[in-house]
Amino acid sequence: MNITIIGTGNMARGIATRALEGGHGVTLLGTEQAKAEALAAELPGEAQAGAVGDPLSGDVVVLAVWYQAVPDVLARYGDQLDGKVVVDITNPVDPETYAPLTVEAGSVAQEIAATVPGAKVVKAFNTTFAGTLAAGTVGPLPTTVLIAGDDADAKALLAGIVTAGGLRAVDAGSLRRARELEPLGFLQLALAAAEKISWTGGFGLVA
């Protein structure tokens, strides 16, 4: 499976690391190609690097960007997303003040699905800090990736990538569940920003 990750930050690094561990191909696209190349070189496996604007080669496209960058990414790539599994990892938060932002559609994931209706949008990775993707654990628990979406095959595909990478995957229901996953992601960010938890902690899921 080829996975394209748009973004070169800590979340891109964490998701790429897990995808490579599962034996998948990873292409990183950054606004600066040099950053994507530097990250690709650091990763434990063979990752490709490119610049934003390069065609999307992956069957799965991870939007590993801040919420604020989503409109630009969709404007640039919208016409290439038909039929692809598009993974939205964002939390609608002001990156400077950590104030929550209101999203008209009820969640970013639903907003993306409305903007690119041909894409199979799934919400995932918005409740896992990058540190817990790297560690594979949250404290004594395995890191759990909660996946919401309306396309069962797309969710199963992503769950396969997650579990092959050594993490747990849990189907959290339809894409509408992003309306709960995003507040959960925000709450976790707020607790870390307030130093109630560390950036390597957060919510772990006990079965």
Next chain:
Amino acid sequence: MNITIIGTGNMARGIATRALEGGHGVTLLGTEQAKAEALAAELPGEAQAGAVGDPLSGDVVVLAVWYQAVPDVLARYGDQLDGKVVVDITNPVDPETYAPLTVEAGSVAQEIAATVPGAKVVKAFNTTFAGTLAAGTVGPLPTTVLIAGDDADAKALLAGIVTAGGLRAVDAGSLRRARELEPLGFLQLALAAAEKISWTGGFGLVA
């Protein structure tokens, strides 16, 4: 400290058990006094029982009822809640279909605070299943009670009761954070209803 718990269900039992363990006085009020008396007799400590309509003796009043019962409880007791710490444990969910319900104020806790402005409303216990209150643990983690509210003293008071009862308490911020705690509580209910987790599991918080 005297704590009045309105309700005789599993959550009332769990919260009463922990309050008694911390050495606090507990009075249970039920719509049927017989149920309150039966629960009081079963609890590991000296609990009082009464019927809905009895005056509220506690400094802390826990609304251990379903969201649907809140308006009735507030109509009956609203004029006794001035100055009291009122603990809202509810999640806005349809108890038959487990569909989430929209609350105009953004959260039940804020709705309650608007209805009884003299009360010190805190949101708590809505993300802890009754089973995890009884066990004191969620899997390998201590059960954590997330507390949100606008009155710092009220939050500290409840945190003291929680920790004396053997659980962890974390200040989740202002009452507005109920807008995230309630979706988290709902998500946990939905995951259990879908059999993705058990009713003794759920989200544990790793510091």
